[in-house]
Amino acid sequence: MNIDAGISDLAKEIxxxxxxxxxxxxxxxxxxxxxxxxxxxxxxxxxxxxxILKHLGTEDFPEIYEVARP
Incomplete structure (x- = not known):
């Protein structure tokens, strides 16, 4: 797998x-x-x-919201 290390320059956090x-x-x-x-x-x-919804059984995933919110 090739991963472009330059991606980290485009984001505050990964x-x-x-x-x-x-x-x-x-x-x-x-x-x-x-x-x-x-x-x-x-x-x-x-x-x-x-x-995914099928695996989570809900649309709620607060952990990702905590990371993604401004």
Missing amino acids: HVFISNDDRDEMKQSFEAIKNAFQDAKLHIFEDKKHF
């Missing part, structure tokens, strides 16, 4: 969300991003799978 039960491909991507951006804020969850 946040990465992962769930312990997501697919292996997502876990590999998470590791690559974590290694590429040492200052990234990591948000690791239990039992959220891929953070």
Whole structure:
């Protein structure tokens, strides 16, 4: 996986969300991003799978709102 390190110059912060039960491909991507951006804020969850409505069972995801709000 090629990750452009210049991305960090375009953002104040980088946040990465992962769930312990997501697919292996997502876990590999998470590791690559974590290694590429040492200052990234990591948000690791239990039992959220891929953070879609089908898996969450709700449209509410306050943790991402806390990160994204101005």
